[in-house]
Amino acid sequence: MRKNLILAIYFLLCAFLTVQIIYKKGVAMEIKSNNVNKKAILVVAFGTTYPSGQKALKDVQSMLKNEFSDIPIYWAYTSKIIRHILAKRGIHILSPEMALAKLMNNGYKKVYILSLHVIPGEEYHLLYSNAKLFSLMKNGIKEIKVSKPLVSTYEDLEKVANAVLKNIHLKEKEALIFMGHGTEHPANAIYIALNSILNKKNPRVFLATVEGHPTIFDIIPKLKKQGIKTVYLMPFMLVAGDHANNDMAGDQPDSWKSILTKEGFICKPIIKGLGENPEIVKIYIDHLKEIIKK
Numbered sequence: 209m210r211k212n213l214i215l216a217i218y219f220l221l222c223a224f225l226t227v228q229i230i231y232k233k234g235v236a237m238e239i240k241s242n243n244v245n246k247k248a249i250l251v252v253a254f255g256t257t258y259p260s261g262q263k264a265l266k267d268v269q270s271m272l273k274n275e276f277s278d279i280p281i282y283w284a285y286t287s288k289i290i291r292h293i294l295a296k297r298g299i300h301i302l303s304p305e306m307a308l309a310k311l312m313n314n315g316y317k318k319v320y321i322l323s324l325h326v327i328p329g330e331e332y333h334l335l336y337s338n339a340k341l342f343s344l345m346k347n348g349i350k351e352i353k354v355s356k357p358l359v360s361t362y363e364d365l366e367k368v369a370n371a372v373l374k375n376i377h378l379k380e381k382e383a384l385i386f387m388g389h390g391t392e393h394p395a396n397a398i399y400i401a402l403n404s405i406l407n408k409k410n411p412r413v414f415l416a417t418v419e420g421h422p423t424i425f426d427i428i429p430k431l432k433k434q435g436i437k438t439v440y441l442m443p444f445m446l447v448a449g450d451h452a453n454n455d456m457a458g459d460q461p462d463s464w465k466s467i468l469t470k471e472g473f474i475c476k477p478i479i480k481g482l483g484e485n486p487e488i489v490k491i492y493i494d495h496l497k498e499i500i501k502k
């Protein structure tokens with residue numbers, strides 16, 4: 209009987225201590241979440257539904273995790289269509305605005321947005337303006353900074369060109385054309401600059417765009433002039449998604465592969481996004497470090 213009483217007291221004591229520990233831990237977590245410096249990284253990409261595109265995003269995530277182990281990393285996609293397709297597959301990814309609202313609600317005070325855009329075009333500026341609005345709200349996120357897109361300065365142009373050319377070894381009569389996205393936005397000039405710098409570094413490497421300038425038809429005469437026989441095609445986009453699989457390497461008559469094949473070239477598409485190149489991801493990470501440091 210006495211033994212039972214001692215046991216009961218022992219268990220009560222254990223339970224009491226456990227509750228105390230949980231309570232204290234809870235309080236500690238509460239204090240932490242009210243921290244005025246609670247930081248987060250929000251990675252913003254266009255998004256992709258292609259498994260070949262997912263590879264690049266996963267590579268970016270793992271490099272980021274290695275670099276910023278002490279700051280939680282969240283993702284948002286700007287494309288509504290992609291978010292809806294993924295939602296039907298049970299993958300729920302927020303828009304940048306919804307993600308910022310959630311971060312604000314969860315008490316984050318400093319949010320660093322990593323823009324995975326290639327150039328500072330329309331989408332980047334939209335993200336920038338909307339993000340800044342969240343820092344204007346009372347009791348909201350105190351500090352929101354958006355990193356520069358991949359190619360924003362002349363220095364970036366040089367670095368990016370070197371990064372994409374690093375593992376390119378062309379044989380005689382072989383050329384490589386990168387497929388940039390292109391836009392009507394004035395920032396399209398960056399693609400023209402990229403073509404010129406790549407071509408200066410390697411006269412058999414070119415860049416054309418799907419929706420802007422230069423076009424593939426600007427490059428074809430240059431290939432012919434150099435007597436090129438084989439043309440490699442590679443996306444100059446973060447992910448190898450829809451444009452890479454269809455407009456670049458697809459079988460439809462207006463794909464680059466079809467156009468070039470019709471012109472007599474042997475065409476070899478490489479389905480690999482910029483995000484799969486660690487040198488490129490390093491440039492994005494450097495842009496992120498710039499805004500975290502300031």
Ligand code: CO
Nearest residue numbers: 389418419451
């Ligand atoms: Co597009």
